[in-house]
Amino acid sequence: EADIYQTPRYLVIGTGKKITLECSQTMGHDKMYWYQQDPGMELHLIHYSYGVNSTEKGDLSSESTVSRIRTEHFPLTLESARPSHTSQYLCASSGAGGPREQFFGPGTRLTVL
């Protein structure tokens, strides 16, 4: 079982609210990722990080922001939630070096009313 955690697991919130989705891993991994998974199940990369103080945007345009102040923590923030943000958000991590296995958290199901 991978040691990567996401909270909350489910969130229902009204339009305009600021929300932060938490992601933590205890494996000491340098790389962390946020994916949005749509109802058709396809995974889209929205943010990734090589390590502390590094963040990059993925291919899917997103109004969210991320930060990486500590190796183990990679929170995602939506300043003003909208119904179009309703989705499943998955956090993942992997070790340093070349491409290798990603470990995924259980996901956060976000519903914006």
Next chain:
Amino acid sequence: GENVEQHPSTLSVQEGDSAVIKCTYSDSASNYFPWYKQELGKGPQLIIDIRSNVGEKKDQRIAVTLNKTAKHFSLHITETQPEDSAVYFCAASTDGNQFYFGTGTSLTVIP
């Protein structure tokens, strides 16, 4: 960027039969090809991966083949069991910073 296509989108097999899922990729620089299994309510979990310097890899009932020339790779599951029912994703990466996923295959194994 990379484009990964995956077929079929749904697959039903009888228990004990084999299942095959196919993916193609567009970027010849991609060199790492993992397969993930996602069960309901959980995040994806790696089941097997292959690198571009290998043509085939096997782990018990699961095997993956890679054809670099044709830019396609396939997942083979033999002697399927009901617990194999899940959504399967292929992916491709060049540097481990970005992974490009296929659209997923929902596999149902009928007892």
